[in-house]
Amino acid sequence: MSITAALPVGDLAPAKRSSVLGTLRATGPAGMASAVVIGAATFVAVFGVVIAPYDPNLGNLTQAWLGPSASHLLGFDAQGRDLLSRLLAGAWTSMLGPLLVVGICIGAGTALAVLAAWRGGALDTVVSSGLNVVFAFPGILLAILAAAIFGAGLIAASLALAIAYTPYVARVLRGAALRERGQQYVAALEVQGVSALRICIRHIVPNIAPLIVAQATILFGYAMVTLAAISFLGLGVQPPAPNWGVMVSENQQGILQGTPLPALAAGAAIVVVVVAFNVLGERLFEVARRGGR
């Protein structure tokens, strides 16, 4: 037999870190379009209040429910406020909550996952069992409970969701961390005397980073839907603060009485942004899967 195969050096080297732009391009046209939408939404979230043509909180009841016109592109809502301005201003609270949820979940989830994967053994069993048990609490239920205890509000609801979603994130990342842990280059680094912390931070985490990013993106969409629902229920962001979920609730009457635009517009805003996050997240999962070992 010919011995033409070279020594598997590839196994010994950690993966190359690809550029952000490169990864984005790898997600295909759908992924890039979604990224654009997300970028636009983020822009509106940050600058919404500034670019809004009118004061989102100033309402004139005599103008309530009026339809679109030249000066007010989307018309007015139930309280006579300019709908477009309110939509633009509402982006901030609609996206801030999910950001908080994702930040905590990814941070805590990654830490727990890497810790459990690294140490293995008893610690891993304890952490995994603990996570499985907490898993039993549906996120929205925990948020309602939190609202009952601490009063309605975005922060309480976001924290509750973060607590409820962390076990799921940790479980997904733990699998990837375990696979990474078993790679030969990790053993090589250990033998060289590199500290565990350094290996985890400088090697393991960056190598599972594509998966983390994909998970974070999908999670953002999911959290956004749930937080919007909680605000719709009146247990999250409180009216009269602008928020897309709240706006659906505020303008629900319009559906029944023939002026559905305000409620539908707010709903559409949520759907568009969440679709973008879902599509991008799915594409990122594909890229992570393909680029991995």
Next chain:
Amino acid sequence: MLVASLLVASFVIFGAVYLAPGNVISALGGGRSLPASSVKVLEARYHLNAPFLAQYWYWLTNALHGNLGISITLRENVSTLIASRIWTTAGLVLYASILILLFGIGLGVVSGLRPGLFDTGTLVVSAVSAAIPAFVAAIVLIFLFAVKLTWFPAVGNGTDLLDNVRHFTLPAIALAISSLAVVARVTRAAVREESQREHVQTARSRGIPPRQLIRRHILRNAAIPVTTISGITVASLIAVAAVVEVAFGLNGLGAYLVQSAQDKDLAVVQGISLVLVTAFVVVNVLVDVLYAVIDPRVTLGARAQ
């Protein structure tokens, strides 16, 4: 695992009261000022002078006996209040589950087996539907089918069984729509992947006819991940039903939970939370059992891995 989950969940529900700002009495009273006699009643009922864990024990044993305390606002037994509403929620969840399983899995199987226009269409539609929150679906459905085309009523429970079904159709669809999309996508992916597997090639090389190939080798194997995702989605319906109930004015547990949360009627919140979490855990356990039955390679409890 089942028991442990329930214990921890019940502990959280119970202990949450103590996290509330102010002392326990004020929390239980929902921030209202109470006459001294009421305070005494609360102290006795909740054993507030006993150590913490003992209080938990009393509360838990009471709960297991069906005694969930008394609503501060309505002054009735929480159990009674729950019992009168539980069938609404159960019916809604059941209706939505049937829709999800029937259409979600159905669409997924058809588009998984048949690449082409139908498949692409399903992918696009499901990508959008998966992002539609239940309450947005609710208002769109109300707008289209209750207001524009008056096929269905917009709010309320309805009177007899048939009328109930009419009233529950739009809410069930609203509840089901995003989960349906997710189940369809996962089913499609599972069927696709299973079709490419080597054991399907083996069967084909032996001359097994295509229909049987699909039924016994592709679908049967794809049933494993499909069961998992279906179980997860159905379980999640239990919690999300609250949103739909509020949107459609249905008199269910979820709507009542939200109401009580706003009123800070903690006994009710605790009671309903306990019921919902229990249902959630039970459904998950059932899915675990089903999973172990379908896949002979796994033993019970392995789904968690």
Next chain:
Amino acid sequence: MTNAGPLLEVDGLSVHLRVEGNERPVLRDVSLSISHGEALGLVGESGSGKSMTARAIDRLLPDGARVEGSIRFDGAEVGALSGGDLRRYRLRVAMIFQDPRAHVNPVRRIGDFMTEVLRTSLRVPRREAGRRAVEALAEVGIADGGRRLDQYPHELSGGLLQRVMIAAALLTEPDLLLADEPTTALDVTTQAEVMAILDELRSRLGLALLFITHNLELAAAVCDRTAVMYAGQIVEVRLSSLLHADPLHPYTAALAAARPDVDRSSARLRAIPGRPLSSFEAPQNECAFAPRCEYARRPCTEASPPIVRIDGGLSRCTRAMELRGTLGVAGHTEATSQGEVGPLGAAGGGADEPTVGPGGQLGAPPPSAPPTGRPAGTLARSEG
């Protein structure tokens, strides 16, 4: 009684697959034949196309594959079969695969796996099918067949599972068995056991065998003739007994030489420089192996090498005539002429039946004539 003509005849088979929107060749002008009861080894490295050949024969190519050339089984054109005919074909041609664990449905019992074909295509009643399955298991050396039928694949070891796959393949009493690297995924001891089983069954049942492997020695040990593939083409076909001593193609010689040998000692192993090419990477109008061949000269890179018949064997080498007899490790011996008379009338052999050589040419040199190669011009086929 052997029928006239070979059992399987592949003639000028070319296959193109659809990969990410592009069409890529994987097999180019592959021709071979297997007679009743004969064992043909098909040897090659990864990407040589050996698995693809078997799949083409068994009609298991992926969707969108473009097939040219002909595959004839017992006279009938395989590519034209459909419906009931195709199913009947599949009963007569069985295939076993490399990784038994991937190729057996993990959620169904062994009994279901084995008897499924009997019960559906042949309408054998369940009990009878089970009985036959137990018998088949006994034939491959699994004693408690009844118990095994109730088990699931994950309860059996790899070696056992491969034996089950062989037993299952034999249940339809096929005439030809396609074995795609059946022992590669097994450890060495189990390999030997499985090979012994295959060999014994073959001689007892008169089964024809296409044995695919990357192991030259293994093929030569088990098969009457061996074919060697490189870059989607057949580069040599030879009687196994002659393949090592007197290979006709430099690639075969290099493969044989690269293997570490207990009897030889050298400073370093003789690896073939470079790496094996797949068909779509190989250049069209020159010898695909030329860049790595120590015997390559100008003519090798100027045109595709023709197929040359020598000694009843085949070589796709431009310099085949020149290199005759010089490629063997042990050197050329006169034993060649005795080697010609194979018991089964293999290519170039002197048995009663007319042989249809892999080059598609009829006729063979009379057994008593001394081995002479024909000049490359007359019987050579020019490649497109």
